[in-house]
């Protein structure tokens with residue numbers, strides 16, 4: 167719950183934050199700011215895209231949500247802030263959560279790895295099936 171995370175962090179619940187929380191909670195599609203704006207404008211038509219951008223970025227900066235860069239030039243937002251990796255389908259462009267059980271890489275003495283968050287690229291099951299037909 168985004169609103170709960172905001173409270174737990176001792177941050178202020180503004181109407182904008184509440185709204186973004188409503189739209190983003192439980193969302194597993196990793197929407198861009200534009201996608202979030204489309205949903206927000208259905209609930210609150212007076213909220214501008216600039217406000218949505220600002221609120222999303224400040225929530226990400228505060229660690230309430232996660233900002234994700236998958237290399238398509240847009241920031242995507244994820245309400246799941248636990249470390250997890252992502253899989254980007256090169257055909258349908260959807261972003262999936264994946265959990266890998268791969269061991270953390272060992273870079274020797276110089277760098278000690280404590281977590282890894284990777285973005286993998288390829289084709290999702292649906293797109294693979296389409297190609298075979």
Ligand SMILES: [Zn+2]
Pocket residue numbers: 255256257258259260289290291292293294
């Ligand atoms: Zn796909």
Ligand SMILES: [Zn+2]
Pocket residue numbers: 196244246250251252262263
């Ligand atoms: Zn995710």
